[in-house]
Amino acid sequence: MADVQIMNGNQLIAEAALVAGCRFYAGYPITPSSEIPELLARRMPEVGGIFMQLEDEIASIVAAAAASYAGYKSMTASSGPGISLKQEGIGMACMMELPLVIVDVMRGGPSTGLPTRASQSDYMQTRWGTHGDHMIIAVAPGTLLECYTETIRAFNMAERYRTPVIILSDATLAHLSSGVTLPPRSALEIVERQQPTVDPANYRPYETSPTNPVPPLPNRENFPRYRFHMTGLNKDATGFPTENPASVQADENRMINKIMDYTGAIESFEHYQLDDAQVAVIAYGSNANAARVAIKEARSQGLKVGMFRPITVWPFPFQQVMELGRKFKHIIVSELNLGQMIHEVQRALQGRSELHGVLQAAGTPIRPQQILQKIREVSA
Amino acid sequence: MAFRCELRFAGVGGQGNMLAGTIIAETAILHEHRFATQVPTYTSQVRGGPTKADVIISDNHIEFPEATHLDFMLALDQRTYDMYKGDLKNHALVLIDDNLVRISARERDLWDVYGFPIIRTAKYEVGNVLTANILAVGMTVELTRVVDKEHVRKILQSRIRPALLEVNMKAFDMGIQAARALQLQKINQRAGTTLLAGQFVQAQDSSFVRESAPPT
Numbered sequence: 001m002a003d004v005q006i007m008n009g010n011q012l013i014a015e016a017a018l019v020a021g022c023r024f025y026a027g028y029p030i031t032p033s034s035e036i037p038e039l040l041a042r043r044m045p046e047v048g049g050i051f052m053q054l055e056d057e058i059a060s061i062v063a064a065a066a067a068s069y070a071g072y073k074s075m076t077a078s079s080g081p082g083i084s085l086k087q088e089g090i091g092m093a094c095m096m097e098l099p100l101v102i103v104d105v106m107r108g109g110p111s112t113g114l115p116t117r118a119s120q121s122d123y124m125q126t127r128w129g130t131h132g133d134h135m136i137i138a139v140a141p142g143t144l145l146e147c148y149t150e151t152i153r154a155f156n157m158a159e160r161y162r163t164p165v166i167i168l169s170d171a172t173l174a175h176l177s178s179g180v181t182l183p184p185r186s187a188l189e190i191v192e193r194q195q196p197t198v199d200p201a202n203y204r205p206y207e208t209s210p211t212n213p214v215p216p217l218p219n220r221e222n223f224p225r226y227r228f229h230m231t232g233l234n235k236d237a238t239g240f241p242t243e244n245p246a247s248v249q250a251d252e253n254r255m256i257n258k259i260m261d262y263t264g265a266i267e268s269f270e271h272y273q274l275d276d277a278q279v280a281v282i283a284y285g286s287n288a289n290a291a292r293v294a295i296k297e298a299r300s301q302g303l304k305v306g307m308f309r310p311i312t313v314w315p316f317p318f319q320q321v322m323e324l325g326r327k328f329k330h331i332i333v334s335e336l337n338l339g340q341m342i343h344e345v346q347r348a349l350q351g352r353s354e355l356h357g358v359l360q361a362a363g364t365p366i367r368p369q370q371i372l373q374k375i376r377e378v379s380a
Numbered sequence: 381m382a383f384r385c386e387l388r389f390a391g392v393g394g395q396g397n398m399l400a401g402t403i404i405a406e407t408a409i410l411h412e413h414r415f416a417t418q419v420p421t422y423t424s425q426v427r428g429g430p431t432k433a434d435v436i437i438s439d440n441h442i443e444f445p446e447a448t449h450l451d452f453m454l455a456l457d458q459r460t461y462d463m464y465k466g467d468l469k470n471h472a473l474v475l476i477d478d479n480l481v482r483i484s485a486r487e488r489d490l491w492d493v494y495g496f497p498i499i500r501t502a503k504y505e506v507g508n509v510l511t512a513n514i515l516a517v518g519m520t521v522e523l524t525r526v527v528d529k530e531h532v533r534k535i536l537q538s539r540i541r542p543a544l545l546e547v548n549m550k551a552f553d554m555g556i557q558a559a560r561a562l563q564l565q566k567i568n569q570r571a572g573t574t575l576l577a578g579q580f581v582q583a584q585d586s587s588f589v590r591e592s593a594p595p596t
Contacts, residue, residue, distance in 0.1 A: 006406055031424065115424040176445050177402065178417040179409040293444045365446050 004181055009147040009173035010035035012180065013103055014043065016151035017075050021190055022101070023049035023220070024067035024074040026060045028082065031115045032171040033105035036077040057082040061089030061102070068098040069230060071220035073155055077103035080122050081112055083129065090164055091130035096230045097206070097215070097255065099158035099165075099193060101151070106170040106336075108363050117363035118171035120285055121337035126166050127314050133252055135259040137266060138166040138314035140285040144180050147173060150311065156191035157266060161258055162214050168313060170336070172286040172365055193217050200225045205239040206251070213258040260315060268311040269320060273299070277306030279378055280324050282345055283334045284310050287366055291334055294371035303379045316344045325352035330378045334358035334371050354378075382439040383414070385526050386447040389435070389516070390464050391456030394427040395499075396513030400454070401433030403517055403535050404527060408437040411531035417445040430460040437526060452524050454516050455481045456498065475519055494523060494562045501558070502551055508544075511551035518555020523563070529556060 007015070014036045017025070025044055027037045037053065044051035050067070054060040057078055064076040078086060083104045093100045106122045108114030126138045137157050141150040147169065154165040196203050196216040205228040206215050215237075218226045233241035234248045242248060259266065270288075273295060274280060283291040288309045298305045308324055310317050321344075324331060331353045333342040338361050346355055358374045360366050387404065389397040401418045408416040416437045423429030434447040450468045455461035455476045461483075468474065468491055476483060478495030487493070496519065502512035514536070521529045533552070540548050 004409060006409060116422050172419065172445070176417060176419050177405065178442070178445070179415070289444045296443075367446070367448055368444055369448070 004179040006177055006179055007144070008035060008175055008177045009141070009144055009169055010105065010175070011039050012144055012147040013077070013151045013167065013169065014039040015182075016148040017101065017155065018043060018047055018049075019185065019188065019190075020152045020155035021073045021192070022075045022155060023047065024052075024064065024072040025049070025076065026052045026054055026063035026067070026074070027076050027078065028054055028057050028060050030057075030079045030082045032107055032174045033077045033079050033082075033103060033169075035174070036103060036105075057085035058089060061086040061100075062092070064102075065089055065093045065096065065098050065100055068093070068100050069096070071218050071223035073099070073101075073159065075101040075103065075155075077105065079105050079107045079115075080109045080119070080125070083122060083125060087125075087130040090136075090166075091132060091134065092232045093164045094130065094134040094136070094255070095132075095232050095234075097162040097217075098230075099155075099162055099217070101154045101158055101165050101167065103151075103167045103169060105174045106168060108361065114363040116171060118286065118336060118365055119361065119363070120168075120170060120287060120335050121340065121361060122168065123313065123335070123337065123340040126168060133256065135163075135256045136166060136314050137161070137163060137259060137312065138168050139268070139311060140168040140313045141173065142270075142285055142288045142309060142311065144173070144176060144178055145182075146311065148180070148182060152188055152190070153268070156189065159191050159193040160214070161262065161266075162193070162217060163259060166314075168285065170286050176286075193219055195219060195222060196226065200227070203228060204237045205230060206235060206237045208237070208254065213254050213261070263315050266312055266315065267317050267320070269317055270307070270309040270311065272307040272309060274306030274308060276304055278304045278328070279306075279330045279332065279375060280328045281305060281307045281332045281334060281371065281375070282310070282321070282324075282341070283307060283371075284313055284341065285336075287334055287336050290366050290368045291371050293368035294375060297368065297372050298375045298379075303375055305375050305379075310341075313341070316341075316348070318344075318348045321345055321348035322350070322352075325349040328353050330354050330356065332356045332358060332371070332374050332378060334366055334374075336366060337361055384436070384438040384440070385451045385524070386449055386467075387435040387437070387452040387454075387520070387524070387526065388432055388447055388450050388464060388467070389454045389513075389520075390430070390432040390460045391454070392427070392460060393422055393425065393429045393431045395431075395456050396510065397431055397454070397456065398422070398433045400513040400517050400520070401435045403514075403532065403539065404520065405435045405437070406539075407527040407531045407535045411534060412527055414439060415442050417442045419445045430457065430463055432460065432464050452520065452526070454520060456512070456516070458482065473523055475516070475523060494519075494559070494566075496558050496562060501554065506547060506551040506554055508547050508551075511548050514548045515551040515555040515558070518552040519559040519562075520555075522556045522559035 405416040503509040
């Protein structure tokens with residue numbers, strides 16, 4: 001175990017960002033995410049990148065978006081209260097179609113809430129926090145290793161689909177320290193944004209084709225050669241505002257479809273002991289670890305239980321959950337909030353299964369025993 | 381059966397309980413090739429708020445890192461002890477600073493309790509109150525044998541800056557001696573003798589002078 005490193009979830013996200021090619025970080029420190037800027041303040045200059053601590057959360061996301069416009073792979077990190085403030089900037093990045101990674105290390109809320117305590121109560125905010133029709137990609141790592149690998153995947157998807165991607169971590173994962181063996185760099189796929197091939201004079205930042213709904217965007221190297229306009233207003237291919245109904249409708253549709261048409265490549269999930277199971281648990285993030293322990297214990301008592309764990313949590317794995325509805329009479333959703341993903345599950349199940357919740361917003365993690373208790377009730 | 385041990389280091393912010401947990405977990409991972417996790421819990425009140433570090437050491441991969449069946453707990457604060465003692469298994473080993481934490485007679489029967497004036501000893505006998513956590517690590521290691529103390533020394537050498545290494549090593553050694561003394565005291569109590577821990581330590585090491593014997 002010579003190559004074991006002892007790190008926490010936040011440090012792994014920060015290191016993974018560098019490996020993914022992130023060379024710009026802008027942020028405002030907030031518990032429980034502060035180890036991310038703490039590490040990047042030191043590491044970013046070492047790799048020739050830029051670290052900026054801004055005056056507030058809004059400035060941070062706008063700076064990170066601007067760096068992405070200038071060709072940088074860019075990231076910001078915060079927690080619930082900061083993500084609330086960043087929503088305007090997230091919407092702007094969605095409209096401008098800027099690749100951007102936003103880390104949300106969830107803590108209790110609303111408002112200042114429980115600064116140091118774990119929660120999963122930003123699940124819906126992630127999807128619907130900013131106004132306007134839009135689609136978002138969000139990933140929820142469940143283990144320390146996934147803090148690393150999912151961050152790299154987040155950057156890859158941000159660049160591939162020209163979109164903000166949110167990493168939904170939580171206080172438990174952020175501050176959990178353990179030994180991790182990182183995959184070799186050679187085993188990692190790093191995606192770069194598609195580059196324009198046209199002459200800079202003819203470049204249009206939202207020029208798409210029927211086969212490619214994601215328009216090319218200059219990287220750091222090419223950016224100085226290209227001049228282009230971006231705005232928060234609805235835009236046409238040139239990047240200038242338009243109110244032409246047909247053009248606006250087509251662009252709104254494309255921005256959704258550039259993600260929804262590729263859910264096969266975006267989705268990621270784990271089936272844990274589902275094959276012979278009679279009851280399915282749905283859990284995500286650090287809370288899925290409690291579910292896993294509960295399932296092991298239940299199985300040792302002869303109860304056939306399994307877990308579906310979404311790793312990509314937005315777009316919601318509608319199809320996958322619909323199929324669970326065909327197979328399972330009882331489905332238990334466990335999350336560290338008073339019920340957020342459970343509503344998406346309910347929508348996907350369309351009344352096929354009986355739905356049960358193990359929900360908690362006490363600032364403490366859900367314990368395996370609580371999920372086991374529900375498994376027993378449901379199995380009886 | 382595969383080895384598994386759950387430990388909790390509980391006190392108030394500023395006492396170094398997080399670091400105590402980290403040292404034990406790092407020792408297990410880096411020098412004993414076991415799986416280990418450390419999960420801190422603290423309040424937004426940085427100093428003075430109840431804090432705990434949960435450490436799990438296991439031969440198997442640790443799925444859920446929050447301790448739920450404690451084999452050991454260190455308590456350096458009454459309120460934190462009361463908040464977090466509920467996860468202790470029967471016969472678990474409990475180490476308290478007996479100037480700061482009171483344990484009922486019923487709890488003394490339930491658990492294997494060791495009391496020692498950890499903070500006062502660090503302050504007046506080691507000479508630096510900040511070493512209280514390392515003194516506690518020494519006691520923890522000697523009482524539980526959860527990791528090898530020579531391996532802990534290596535971690536201390538790698539983590540503590542040179543200017544503070546000597547005083548921390550002194551605290552660590554003093555913790556080991558104090559734990560030995562308490563164990564012997566317990567053996568003697570059970571055997572019906574009255575030799576006090578302090579006297580034993582003095583007999584072992586003349587440089588170790590306790591202010592008073594722990595309450596018996």
